[in-house]
Amino acid sequence: xxxxxxxxxxxxxxxxxxxxxxxxxxxxxxxxxxxxxxxxxxxxxxxxxxxxxxxxxxxxxxxxxxxxxxxxxxxxxxxxxxxxxxxxxxxxxxxxxxxxxxxxxxxxxxxxxxxxxxxxxxxxxxxxxxxxxxxxxxxxxxxxxxxxxxxxxxxxxxxxxxxxxxxxxxxxxxxxxxxxxxxxxxxxxxxxxxxxxxxxxxxxxxxxxxxxxxxxxxxxxxx
Amino acid sequence: xxxxxxxxxxxxxxxxxxxxxxxxxxxxxxxxxxxxxxxxxxxxxxxxxxxxxxxxxxxxxxxxxxxxxxxxxxxxxxxxxxxxxxxxxxxxxxxxxxxxxxxxxxxxxxxxxxxxxxxxxxxxxxxxxxxxxxxxxxxxxxxxxxxxxxxxxxxxxxxxxxxxxxxxxxxxxxxxxxxxxxxxxxxxxxxxxxxxxxxxxxxxxxxxxxxxxxxxxxxxxxxxxxxxxxxxxxxxxxxxxxxxxxxxxxxxxxxxxxxxxxxxxxxxxxxxxxxxxxxxxxxxxxxxxxxxxxxxxxxxxxxxxxxxxxxxxxxxxxxxxxxxxxxxxxxxxxxxxxxxxxxxxxxxxxxxxxxxxxxxxxxxxxxxxxxxxxxxxxxxxxxxxxxxxxxxxxxxxxxxxxxxxxxxxxxxxxxxxxxxxxxxxxxxxxxxxxxxxxxxxxxxxxxxxxxxxxxxxxxxxxxxxxxxxxxxxxxxxxxxxxxxxxxxxxxxxxxxxxxxxxxxxxxxxxxxxxxxxxxxxxxxxxxxxxxxxxxxxxxxxxxxxxxxxxxxxxxxxxxxxxxxxxxxxxxxxxxxxxxxxxxxxxxxxxxxxxxxxxxxxxxxxxxxxxxxxxxxxxxxxxxxxxxxxxxxxxxxxxxxxxxxxxxxxxxxxxxxxxxxxxxxxxxxxxxxxxxxxxxxxxxxxxxxxxxxxxxx
Numbered sequence: 001x002x003x004x005x006x007x008x009x010x011x012x013x014x015x016x017x018x019x020x021x022x023x024x025x026x027x028x029x030x031x032x033x034x035x036x037x038x039x040x041x042x043x044x045x046x047x048x049x050x051x052x053x054x055x056x057x058x059x060x061x062x063x064x065x066x067x068x069x070x071x072x073x074x075x076x077x078x079x080x081x082x083x084x085x086x087x088x089x090x091x092x093x094x095x096x097x098x099x100x101x102x103x104x105x106x107x108x109x110x111x112x113x114x115x116x117x118x119x120x121x122x123x124x125x126x127x128x129x130x131x132x133x134x135x136x137x138x139x140x141x142x143x144x145x146x147x148x149x150x151x152x153x154x155x156x157x158x159x160x161x162x163x164x165x166x167x168x169x170x171x172x173x174x175x176x177x178x179x180x181x182x183x184x185x186x187x188x189x190x191x192x193x194x195x196x197x198x199x200x201x202x203x204x205x206x207x208x209x210x211x212x213x214x215x216x217x218x219x220x221x222x223x
Numbered sequence: 224x225x226x227x228x229x230x231x232x233x234x235x236x237x238x239x240x241x242x243x244x245x246x247x248x249x250x251x252x253x254x255x256x257x258x259x260x261x262x263x264x265x266x267x268x269x270x271x272x273x274x275x276x277x278x279x280x281x282x283x284x285x286x287x288x289x290x291x292x293x294x295x296x297x298x299x300x301x302x303x304x305x306x307x308x309x310x311x312x313x314x315x316x317x318x319x320x321x322x323x324x325x326x327x328x329x330x331x332x333x334x335x336x337x338x339x340x341x342x343x344x345x346x347x348x349x350x351x352x353x354x355x356x357x358x359x360x361x362x363x364x365x366x367x368x369x370x371x372x373x374x375x376x377x378x379x380x381x382x383x384x385x386x387x388x389x390x391x392x393x394x395x396x397x398x399x400x401x402x403x404x405x406x407x408x409x410x411x412x413x414x415x416x417x418x419x420x421x422x423x424x425x426x427x428x429x430x431x432x433x434x435x436x437x438x439x440x441x442x443x444x445x446x447x448x449x450x451x452x453x454x455x456x457x458x459x460x461x462x463x464x465x466x467x468x469x470x471x472x473x474x475x476x477x478x479x480x481x482x483x484x485x486x487x488x489x490x491x492x493x494x495x496x497x498x499x500x501x502x503x504x505x506x507x508x509x510x511x512x513x514x515x516x517x518x519x520x521x522x523x524x525x526x527x528x529x530x531x532x533x534x535x536x537x538x539x540x541x542x543x544x545x546x547x548x549x550x551x552x553x554x555x556x557x558x559x560x561x562x563x564x565x566x567x568x569x570x571x572x573x574x575x576x577x578x579x580x581x582x583x584x585x586x587x588x589x590x591x592x593x594x595x596x597x598x599x600x601x602x603x604x605x606x607x608x609x610x611x612x613x614x615x616x617x618x619x620x621x622x623x624x625x626x627x628x629x630x631x632x633x634x635x636x637x638x639x640x641x642x643x644x645x646x647x648x649x650x651x652x653x654x655x656x657x658x659x660x661x662x663x664x665x666x667x668x669x670x671x672x673x674x675x676x677x678x679x680x681x682x683x684x685x686x687x688x689x690x691x692x693x694x695x696x697x698x699x700x701x702x703x704x705x706x707x708x709x710x711x712x713x714x715x716x717x718x719x720x721x722x723x724x725x726x727x728x729x730x731x732x733x734x735x736x737x738x739x740x741x742x743x744x745x746x747x748x749x750x751x752x753x754x755x756x757x758x759x760x761x762x763x764x765x766x767x768x769x770x771x772x773x774x775x776x777x778x779x780x781x782x783x784x785x786x787x788x789x790x791x792x793x794x795x796x797x798x799x800x801x802x803x804x805x806x807x808x809x810x811x812x813x814x815x816x817x818x819x820x821x822x823x824x825x826x827x828x829x830x831x832x833x834x835x836x837x838x839x840x841x842x843x844x845x846x847x848x849x850x851x852x853x854x855x856x857x858x859x860x861x862x863x864x865x866x867x868x869x870x871x872x873x874x875x876x877x878x879x880x881x882x883x884x885x886x887x888x889x890x891x892x893x894x895x896x897x898x899x900x901x902x903x904x905x906x907x908x909x910x911x912x913x914x915x916x917x918x919x
Contacts, residue, residue, distance in 0.1 A: 058517070080458060
């Protein structure tokens with residue numbers, strides 16, 4: 001069971017203090033669930049790590065998705081990937097590709113929704129919001145609770161449990177210094193950061209481009 | 224082996240039946256063209272195969288195999304590629320067994336659905352599309368799709384499979400606990416050209432991945448098959464997950480660094496880097512990265528090939544066109560407007576939407592313009608057309624031209640059967656082949672004899688321009704701008720050129736191109752292409768990696784690259800040479816099928832078809848450059864030398880005998896012998912050939 005820091009803050013003062021983080025993060029979950037009890041407010045420990053993506057750099061190669069699936073499940077499946085990239089091949093840049101990674105929300109609605117504590121904040125692992133598979137009963141409430149589309153919690157149809165990004169803390173096949181998706185991205189479009197990124201309802205916006213960005217890597221010499 | 228997902232889908236369109244063949248039956252053929260060839264052989268009616276002279280390829284008896292590589296659907300680079308094979312209507316003078324392949328994500332999605340490949344036989348009684356959702360396969364009525372272009376078809380199918388749009392989880396089935404995906408279905412479709420039984424019709428996937436050669440779009444059309452749609456929520460098992468991720472990290476050391484823009488590749492196949500950045504080998508002009516855009520990649524591939532643009536003309540989205548389809552109209556556009564405009568962009572995208580083979584137009588448009596200049600083609604001329612080929616360059620002109628081909632209107636009706644057939648019909652074939660204005664081989668692709676002789680030989684012994692760039696940047700396109708010596712090129716080729724490891728494989732002197740060294744180079748090339756390129760699959764775009772600034776002694780990542788990824792996925796302990804040996808078997812299997820169709824030594828010359836005398840080595844069909852430099856062994860050392868000599872028919876005849884002997888083929892016919900086929904584990908194939916008098 002997660003441990004929380006108890007303070008004397010009133011609930012109203014706490015919620016006011018959260019105002020800068022974005023409506024989705026605050027109100028997406030069910031207030032009064034596991035995290036917020038009627039008589040006292042609890043300070044939810046923030047995650048010590050976040051995945052951010054420079055959406056312009058992404059080439060939709062899906063390598064991040066596959067590396068994630070490999071790192072956790074030992075196989076390659078887009079449905080198992082805890083970071084999703086979706087592409088509209090008939091749309092123009094920049095609206096053609098969207099990356100949908102878990103935001104390690106300040107107020108994790110998925111944690112709040114879990115009836116067994118499977119989906120929890122792991123204070124021994126940098127406060128990452130992760131799912132203990134042994135405790136998951138497959139109710140899928142966390143999947144429904146995620147305020148984002150698509151839900152950042154996946155359904156593992158083969159093993160019948162929920163799963164989500166754990167910043168590779170529990171990745172059986174990967175123990176590199178950074179999450180597998182960060183390591184694999186050939187565009188260096190994904191970064192692992194330790195501070196809460198500036199958010200809006202449309203996501204994190206980061207610029208990972210250098211001044212060398214955009215130079216073509218090949219000039220044809222036709223046969 | 225791992226990398227396989229267990230089953231091959233067998234679709235009988237006539238009886239609308241679906242069965243699954245266990246992949247284990249074909250495991251020795253590994254994937255892609257290996258499995259495709261073996262599958263084709265088992266499924267095809269041998270009588271139909273043997274009488275190819277009397278067929279079109281549009282009969283229900285034709286069989287199409289669609290088989291991803293064994294590494295497709297994993298993190299191995301170019302993990303999206305998929306092979307197509309069957310009898311090609313495009314071949315001239317008769318349909319021949321051939322292959323084509325395409326990238327994107329369809330092959331991967333098919334694996335995630337649980338299939339290592341599929342074979343389609345028969346003919347549906349009315350237009351259908353196949354709706355594959357994991358292991359569930361349905362025949363859907365395609366009457367509302369028939370007549371739509373390739374882009375419209377895909378959008379309509381996406382709506383039918385998931386009305387909610389994409390980007391949210393949706394189920395492969397309606398059951399709560401079944402697999403889900405956020406991805407749109409991967410669709411392989413034909414446009415109007417295929418519906419009209421165009422022999423130059425392609426299969427198109429997403430915005431421009433195409434199986435272009437062979438006319439398989441027309442084969443689909445003849446089967447009343449409009450499209451195949453797949454969603455897969457399953458997984459591909461790999462033997463060494465950590466090893467596979469680490470292999471990508473290892474490869475990145477040889478790769479273009481997108482943050483420093485430092486190029487490292489001295490020679491890959493086409494010269495392309497590993498490591499993504501937008502390519503300038505696409506539309507150019509106002510459609511460049513400078514206007515705003517991104518790099519776009521095929522599934523799993525760390526070598527970006529395409530550019531996604533910021534604001535494309537309405538209804539003509541870009542992103543997956545490159546190379547020939549992007550540039551075929553560029554010269555005309557510039558000639559008319561003084562610079563590139565939206566005209567050549569519209570040309571490329573229209574071609575994708577109609578599903579027309581870009582190579583036919585790249586070669587064909589200049590040829591048609593030559594006919595117009597000669598006074599043979601035009602309004603009221605011998606070849607009557609309302610298209611004025613002296614007034615190209617505008618968007619309106621090319622839209623009309625492509626539309627006529629797609630709908631078989633005007634001269635489009637003749638051009639839809641391919642350039643060589645058109646030339647024959649118009650009575651200009653011999654002169655066009657002889658004067659070099661129509662450099663086609665077997666009516667599929669360019670000949671390349673003028674610049675890439677080894678590639679040209681590989682093609683003439685196969686059934687199409689093999690489009691095998693393997694040694695292009697190492698040998699054929701390298702000098703004079705290269706940073707490595709001719710000796711380095713020769714020894715680097717020898718390093719991979721198993722089993723002979725003979726530097727003379729690189730000798731392009733006037734004696735060298737008919738020598739034992741050339742025979743070995745051709746043999747190595749066919750085996751490398753059959754296995755490592757088209758069965759594993761590694762994309763021709765940037766593999767092999769020959770020379771690299773960051774390699775020890777500038778040696779590139781191949782063949783360690785191919786072996787590392789293959790073994791990490793499959794769990795095998797395959798050596799590079801072992802793969803070549805499987806490639807030799809596949810090559811002989813393909814050769815046997817062609818023998819079954821009656822292909823004979825007497826047909827295997829560079830155009831013009833016999834009788835002919837000789838032609839200049841550096842003649843200039845559309846994009847061959849005069850005065851090329853090649854590796855030549857002269858005076859006891861290797862030099863880069865400009866060449867300019869004619870290829871000699873008598874010497875080519877001698878070379879053929881040399882090459883056939885090396886491969887174990889009969890000298891008189893060029894067909895595989897019983898011994899060679901049995902050594903390849905193909906006794907049954909030898910028996911069948913012998914029964915029909917087609918054994919070497």
